[in-house]
Amino acid sequence: MPRRKRGVPLRVSLVGLMLVLVALGLVVSGVSVTSALENRLIDRTDNGLRGAAEGWARPRDGDDRGPFGPFGQSGQSGSPTTERRPPSPYYVMLIRSDGTTFTVNDVGGSPDLSDLSRFSTDPVTVASATGSDVRWRVVKVTATNPSGVSITSVVAIKLNDVDDTVTRLIWLQLGVGLGVVVVVGGLGYLLVRTSLRPLRRVEETAEKIAGGDLDQRVPTSPPNTEVGRLATSLNVMLHQIQNAFAATAASEEQARSSEDKMRRFIADASHELRTPLTSIRGFSELYRQGAMTDTGQLMARIETEAGRMGLLVEELLMLARLDAQRPLERAQVDLLSLASDSVHSARAMAPEREIALQVLGGPGIPAVMGDAARLSQVLSNLITNVIRHTPDDATITVQIGTDDRDAIISVVDTGPGLAPADRARVFERFFRGDSSRHRDGGVGGSGLGLSIVAALVDAHGGTVGVDDTPGGGATFRVRIPRAE
Structure with missing residues (x-):
């Protein structure tokens, strides 16, 4: 089974990337500043070195005198007298045209001058002749007086001050950079953690939703x-x-x-x-x-x-x-005329029953857009249902009225009424209520008459319901949207 690779958390990746960028910026800026400072210090050192070399190479009062007195006899080597000069920070080698060489060394140590041909008026950096870590900056200048006597001065100065300054700057930058990295890392972690806290809440919510809680x-x-x-x-x-x-x-x-x-x-x-x-x-x-x-x-x-x-x-x-x-065949239907015809038909079917038509008040006329034959069947089924399930002495009243939106048809009887349990199921298919309501000895109809009523009313966009009649009995009420 392959092992799952562990991913790095986003906050760790962001903080790590931030620290890498900060460290890279510090390194680039540190190298730039250090290089600029080192170059500036060396330029200043070179300017002083050139001036010193030109001064040492300039003859005085004759062809055999240097800046601090005579060199001595031809072919001799030595050092100019120190009685008339202060200590020099330079290492100086004076070479006369006849090959006589004199040195001035008040600083200790010496540069590697084994190959004088590589030196010129442009200063160069050489190592120490003794093999130490001291670096020297060397320049060579040749001067000739009007008498034709030339003196070449090779002047060198230690770069200890430059190296010490650059080293201190590097250590200072390392310390400051380390502090900056630590501070930026801490603040960055807090910032990233705070910024990603809403994502953590998103993750927690997603886990709950994955568990089946879709309300989250x-x-x-x-x-x-x-x-x-x-x-x-x-x-x-x-x-x-x-x-x-x-x-x-x-x-x-x-x-x-x-x-x-x-x-x-x-x-x-x-x-x-x-x-x-x-x-x-x-x-x-x-x-x-x-x-x-x-x-x-x-x-x-x-x-x-x-x-x-x-x-x-x-x-x-x-x-x-x-x-x-x-779809039904729709046309404007006058419910009052339709109810009148249904009442006459019911009286002919049950002449012994008292069946009346009552017109209720209301705005407009009781007209609807619908199928006249199907609406007639609604009324016929309701009246037949009442005749079948109420005694002969129970009266039946068909009421027609309107309100602001609907035309209303009510079939009211004064029979035994409906039990609450039957009232809730009376429009179900094949439902038959209490057999005591059957006036024909307990043999009811098919149980589909009121189901057809509910389906036809629904097809006309209306509603049908049943309530108790005040004083006893049941009232079936149909509401159908009025024709505009």
Whole structure:
């Protein structure tokens, strides 16, 4: 298994890069300052060296006298008398044209003058003749008097003062540079740590989100900073991700709910269709066995069950079309006229029932944009449901009215009403309430009438609900947006 490479933390990398840049800057500046100072000191030394060499080479009062008196006899070597000169900081070698050489050495030590031909009026640096670490600066100057006598002076001076000054400067720069690096490193670490603290909070938030807590959000920072803009972008992304997860979960839940409803719908439809089919099969078996002598009555019962089965199939097809959200034929519908026709039809169907039409006050006329046939079916199903589930002495009132936005249809009865549990489920498919509400001995309808009402009202952009009627009974109220 390959080993994971350990990365360097960002704050360490930033501080390290900062220190490298600072150190590089200090080195460059130190080298520049040191070189400039050394060159300046050597230039000053060279100027003094040239002046001294020219003075030593200049003859006095004759062809055999140097700057401090006679050299002596021809061919002799020695040192000029020191009785008339102060101590000199220079090492001086005087060479006359006849080869006589004299030296002045008040400083101790001597430069390497083994090859005099390499020296000129341009000063050069040479090592010590004794092999020590002392460096010398040497210049050679030749002067000739009018008599033709020439004197060559080789003048040298130690660079100890220059080297000591440069060395002290280097040590001073090293000390100051080390202090600067330490201070910059400490301050830089604190600055980087403080600046990266929001990123640490982003990291902690990301770890919590990775653990499944999608409600976490990155703490905000000033929007004019990079971290602030990053936090804002991450929060927007997290909000979108959370919404996407929520939408996915809701979609999955809706799919599961729809699947469960579909299973129940198929099971209920199968059960409802099984009942008339079983009846028809039973009657057919009785007829085949000759157990039924009244053929007319037998055919009437088979016809009744077939009609019941046909009605159920039509209602199932209606719900399937509504679930498919097929567009309705929309036109302006006068609900008052439609309600009047529905009330007349209901009176003809149940002449023993007291069914009334009541017009309520409200702005405008009760007109909507919709499918007149489907809206008529809404009213018919509501009235039929009341007739089927209330006693004969219960009154039925169809109310038509408006408010600022909707047209309102209410079907009010004075029957036994609905239990709270039934009221919450009354619009579910194949739901049947308490059998005591069935006026035909407990045999209810298909259980799809109110489901069709809810689907048709929803297709018209409206709502339907049920409340208790004051004094007893139930009130079904439909609200549909008014026509503009």
